[in-house]
Amino acid sequence: MNTIAVDAMGGDSAPEEIVKGAIKAKNLGIDVILSGDKNLIEPFLNNTKIPIVHYPEVISMDENPARAIRSKKNSSIVGAMQLVKDKKASAVFSAGSTGASLVAAIAVLGKIKGVIRPAIASVLPSVNQDIVLLDSGASLDVKPKVLLQFAAMGSKFAEVIFDLPSPRIGLLNNGEEASKGRDLEKSTYKLLKSSKLNFIGNIEGKDFASDSADVFVTDGFTGNIVLKTMEGTAKLQQSMIKKSLKGNLFKPLLLPVNKALQPVRDRLDPDKTNGAYLLGVNGIVTIAHGASSSEAVMNSIIFSSKTVEKGFISKFAETISEI
Secondary structure, eight states: OOOEETTTTTTTTHHHHHHHHHHHHHTTEEEEEEEEHHHHHHHTTTOOOOEEEEEBOOTTTOOOHHHHHHHHBBHHHHHHHHHHHSSSOOOEEEOOOOOHHHIIIIIIOOOOOTTTTTTEEEEEEEESSSSEEOOOOSSSOOOOOHHHHHHHHHHHHHHHHHHOOOOEEEEEEESSSSTOOHHHHHHHHHHHHSSSSSSSOOOOOOOGTTTTOOOOEHHHHHHHHHHHHHHHHHHOOOOOHHHHHHSSOOOOHHHHHHHHHHHHHHHGGGGGSSSEEESSSSEEEEEOOOOOOHHHHHHHHHHHHHHHHTHHHHHHHHHHHHO
């Protein structure tokens, strides 16, 4: 049975929402272990039997991640990573500081041999299936060789998680032509073109709304802006549709129309997705928004467990060694 180490103190509503999400996952048959301040966690367990490893220190969103990891050896995120290193857990989930999760993962678990920089892979909805965007925030300034490696990591991730035999890789750019973009994109294009990956060329922001690629590759600065823009746009669209229906639809039709639109809302709802994955470290690390609800926490834990079951880390390491 897979055990997921949960950073109980990471998140805007921690530990309450995190613990509630862990309880929901536990009730679905997933083993979890909580890392954090035992005195603050226990009141929210409501007699649910979930082990707690006492790591009382908390790293806030506004702290310098590297400095905080060095000074707070007993922080909840360090404790969660240590559980994986000690083989007491199979994966880590955190809704806390992304920077702290990244630094803690590198410091405690270490990078997979050959990885230059880890990347955050976000799973996003598209027309017919989910797609992968990376890097969505781990490495803001990168070189072409790093983007090539991101492409390889994203390809293996999509292959294992989505069961795609040859994922299509697109380089996010401001135009489809090979001559477009900064020096970074131009040089990366050449590397991808000569690689063994299924590289389809440059793709643009509008291609997120199509099935043109399975993996979108870019630097962490651009990727993070794209991710948050898409989330904001999804909220805006849902709000506008809701307002339009209320103002223009005959009232008895509201219920069936809303019911018909529910699957669309679910696909655009961050609480129903599986967070993001930190690729390139010696362990499965899932990262979610600080504002994650208990439902979002539960879903991230579920997907973390499924990723372990697919044997992702061993398959992933093989890919990196081939680059």
